[in-house]
Amino acid sequence: MDRMYRVLGFWTGIFTVMLYLGDLKALALLFLGQTAFFVLLSYLKLSERMYMYIFGAYLTIFFAGFTYYTTFILVPGVEH
Template sequence: MFRVLGFWTAMIAIMAFLGDLDNMAMLFLAQTIVFIALGYLNLSERVYMYLFGAYLTLFMAGFTYWTVFVMA
């Protein structure tokens, strides 16, 4: 599943690059590299679920910080 996430983040990175959103493209390119690397580690399903939960937690914390303190 992480390889699928890597594919979609790569597509978003390409579209962001073509739309002259360089910072967003670099962010999604970094996520693509991490997701593809995790996809080939062959860890247990439980570890993958913990990693995905940690990713979602970090994303929501970062997104909340950005929308409350940076965009205000």
């Protein structure tokens, strides 16, 4: 399971580079933080159950933040 977090770190790192090159520096910093989180977590040698709990918490926080962003920040700014 720890290798999967390294894979997640790799792909978020790729997104970090692409976002930085696309001049989206704030989003690139967010993905850089996720990259560091995933890579550091992969070396903790936790149990598979604990890795699943952490991933579930990560997804919960992501979906709550994404829903907040799309509902209250993104939609009111759209001009029809």
